[in-house]
Amino acid sequence: MKGKNSKPLVWYVAAGYGLPAGIEAHILYxxxxxxxxxxxxxxxxxxxxxxxxxxxxxxxxxRGIPIASFESLARVRSVIKAIVLFVPxxxxxxxxxxxxxxxxxxWSWVSVNESVRELEMMLAKEQPAxxxxxxxxxxxxxxxxxxxxxxxxEMMTGSVDDSWTSGESADFRNLAQSAAxxxxxxKAIAANLAKDFRITRxxxxxxxxxxxxxxxxxxxxxxxxxxxxxCTTTQVxxxxxxxxxxxxxxxxxxxxxxxxxxxxxxxxxLKMYKERRGxxxxxxxxKGDLEKTIQQFTLExxxxxxxxxxxxxxxxxxNAIDVFVHPSIADAMPVSIAEALMCGLPCVVTDVGGIPxxxxxxxxxxxxxxxEPDQILSCMEKFAAMSESEFDGFSERARKRxxxxxxxxxxxTVIEKEYRAICAN
Numbered sequence: 001m002k003g004k005n006s007k008p009l010v011w012y013v014a015a016g017y018g019l020p021a022g023i024e025a026h027i028l029y030x031x032x033x034x035x036x037x038x039x040x041x042x043x044x045x046x047x048x049x050x051x052x053x054x055x056x057x058x059x060x061x062x063r064g065i066p067i068a069s070f071e072s073l074a075r076v077r078s079v080i081k082a083i084v085l086f087v088p089x090x091x092x093x094x095x096x097x098x099x100x101x102x103x104x105x106x107w108s109w110v111s112v113n114e115s116v117r118e119l120e121m122m123l124a125k126e127q128p129a130x131x132x133x134x135x136x137x138x139x140x141x142x143x144x145x146x147x148x149x150x151x152x153x154e155m156m157t158g159s160v161d162d163s164w165t166s167g168e169s170a171d172f173r174n175l176a177q178s179a180a181x182x183x184x185x186x187k188a189i190a191a192n193l194a195k196d197f198r199i200t201r202x203x204x205x206x207x208x209x210x211x212x213x214x215x216x217x218x219x220x221x222x223x224x225x226x227x228x229x230x231c232t233t234t235q236v237x238x239x240x241x242x243x244x245x246x247x248x249x250x251x252x253x254x255x256x257x258x259x260x261x262x263x264x265x266x267x268x269x270l271k272m273y274k275e276r277r278g279x280x281x282x283x284x285x286x287k288g289d290l291e292k293t294i295q296q297f298t299l300e301x302x303x304x305x306x307x308x309x310x311x312x313x314x315x316x317x318x319n320a321i322d323v324f325v326h327p328s329i330a331d332a333m334p335v336s337i338a339e340a341l342m343c344g345l346p347c348v349v350t351d352v353g354g355i356p357x358x359x360x361x362x363x364x365x366x367x368x369x370x371x372e373p374d375q376i377l378s379c380m381e382k383f384a385a386m387s388e389s390e391f392d393g394f395s396e397r398a399r400k401r402x403x404x405x406x407x408x409x410x411x412x413t414v415i416e417k418e419y420r421a422i423c424a425n
Contacts, residue, residue, distance in 0.1 A: 006422045008129040011343050016047035017067060020054040020311070021256060023134050023155050025335040028056045029209045030132065031065050033412040039130075039419065043067035044122070046115050046138055055312060065298055070122070082110045116140050129423045130180075142171035147178040149422055153206070154184045156332050158192030158351050173197050174295075180422045185333030185355015207358055209411040213315040214399075220238040249384050250281040254314060254319035254336040257288030262327035262350065262370060264290070267297045269327075269376035274303060276377075277384065282306045285317045318343040323383050329370045345390035346394035347373040348379040358405070364398045391409040 001388045012027045031041040041059060048069050050057070060067055071078075075121060086106065086286055092100040119141060133157035152175065152423065176182050176199050183206040184190035190203040254262045263284075273280045284294055291308060298306045311317055314336065319323070324340035332353040339357075340347055347365035349355045361367040366382065368375035383391065404410060 007038055008419065009040045009042065009126060010034055010130045010132060010419065011126075011128040012041065012043045013131060013133045013137070014043075014045050014135055016059065017043065017045045018047060018050045018054050019256075022056070022332075022335050024056040024200045025155075025210070026134055026155065026208070028059055028065075029061070029211060029315065029335075029408070030415065031212065033064065033408040034415065034419065035063065035207065036408075037412060037416050041065055042126075042128075044070065044119075046119075046141070048072045050343070052180065053233075053292040068122075070115040070118040071111055073122075074111070074118040075297070077117075078107075078111050078114040081114060082107060083235065085110070093368055095371055104393055108368045112138055112140065116144060120144055125221050130419050134243065139165060139168040142168070142175045145175060146176055148425060150179045151422075152176050152179050154182070154189055154193055154203075156189075157197065157330065158184060158189040158332075160196045169197060172303075173199060177201055181418050184354065188353045188357070189332055205354070206356065206411065206414065207354075207405040208333050208335050209408055209415075210335055210338045210342060210406055211408055212342060212402075213345045214319070225343060248281060248331065250321045251323045251325050251380060252283035252285060252317070253318055253325050254285040254339070255288075255310060255326065255334065257286050257290045257294065257308070258285060259290065260329055260331070261288075262329050262376075263294065265329075265371055265373045266325065266376060267294065267329050268373035270306060271297075271301050271302055272373065272377045273380055274301065277381065279303075280380075283310045283317065283321055285311050285314075314339050315343060318345060321345065323348065323380070324365075325376065326350075326355075326381065327368070327370065327376050328355070331355060333358065338402060338406040344395045344399040346383060346391070346398055348376060348383075358401070360401075363394075364401045370384050 003210070010031075012031050014023050014027060017024050017027070027043055031043060035041045041220070043065060045067065046069065048071055049067065050260055089106055090101050093099060116138065124145065129149065130155060131150045133145070133150060136361055176197065182199070182201065182203045183195070184193055184203050184257045185205070185207060187205055190205055193199055193203055223255045253261070253266070259262055270280050282303070282305070284307065287310065294308060295304070303313060309317060318340055322345065324337070324345040326334060326340075327348065328334070329348050330352055333355060337347060337349060337355065337358060341364060345357045349359045349365060349367055350365050350370040352370055359365045359367060366379040
């Protein structure tokens with residue numbers, strides 16, 4: 001149960017590592033901090049790794065944190081098993097079930113079973129001292145983990161939906177009930193988890209961890225350039241030393257540009273802001289299926305100072321804005337909100353998931369109802385009308401909130417204590 005050099009081995013486990021998104025960021029930050037605290041860390045996922053190596057995958061490489069996919073490791077066995085079983089399965093479905101066989105379902109069944117088998121073999125071989133699971137896994141995987149060495153970390157809203165089978169729910173509940181620890185990124189999510197899955201044990205609230213990469217705080221100069229897609233990229237110059245040097249407020253969001261993040265309501269708020277107050281400076285940082293919608297909307301409504309930027313370095317983007325606006329329709333605890341607090345940015349957020357536990361209404365920003373462009377507009381106008389001293393207070397409290405509940409020094413101490421306790425048993 002030791003890793004190399006006799007350090008306790010910690011596995012970070014997730015369904016996949018395919019996007020530069022929340023779970024991927026969480027795993028990178030946890031693994032990095034625990035590596036610094038003298039643990040041997042490895043990332044283990046089920047789905048194949050993406051061909052395009054996003055920024056979190058590259059960061060794992062740079063830090064010497066190995067990652068492996070159970071499905072990829074089991075690929076040869078899966079192919080052999082599929083060849084052997086295909087004809088009997090095909091005839092059984094056609095004759096006994098009286099329907100045309102779905103080949104994709106067959107391959108998925110074979111692949112999942114062999115991936116879970118790979119998980120079992122690797123568990124036996126590496127014997128991790130701690131297994132830290134982030135989010136939902138494959139249906140048949142839950143029962144394979146040793147509960148006394150396993151931490152489950154909820155990453156969604158903690159609720160059951162139609163995709164959960166009764167068997168999977170029971171397997172997950174059995175693991176969660178007897179796991180060493182269960183974490184949730186907010187009180188509301190912990191309550192959902194307990195209610196929907198009938199979990200009676202203690203669920204601890206652990207906020208998002210992210211490293212302190214603020215780089216000195218907000219800054220003044222942004223130079224926009226156009227990329228090959230017609231989007232605006234952002235280059236950051238020198239940091240400014242005091243928040244009070246701001247003139248016109250710059251708003252922005254960093255996220256996947258999808259309807260879930262409330263982008264359509266945000267666009268309506270930007271349109272109304274221009275109608276009432278004149279031009280609005282707004283940065284959409286990220287990519288997603290609403291990019292063309294954003295571009296078309298800004299052209300139609302003359303929002304000439306609204307841009308889309310690609311994210312290579314989140315603090316660089318965040319240090320080029322003054323107020324973070326993240327009006328999610330459904331979410332748990334976006335890493336980008338913690339990153340915004342890290343940079344001392346007051347936030348406009350919605351009352352979903354664990355977000356209002358992190359950003360407290362009237363302290364680090366404003367909490368509004370989801371799907372309400374009028375409320376987004378109202379909060380933006382509040383910040384625009386604030387005196388410099390009042391705005392500075394929000395900024396200072398945002399940074400203090402990060403230091404108290406999101407900084408690795410704070411979260412890492414709690415997590416290390418949990419890991420050491422598991423290792424000692």
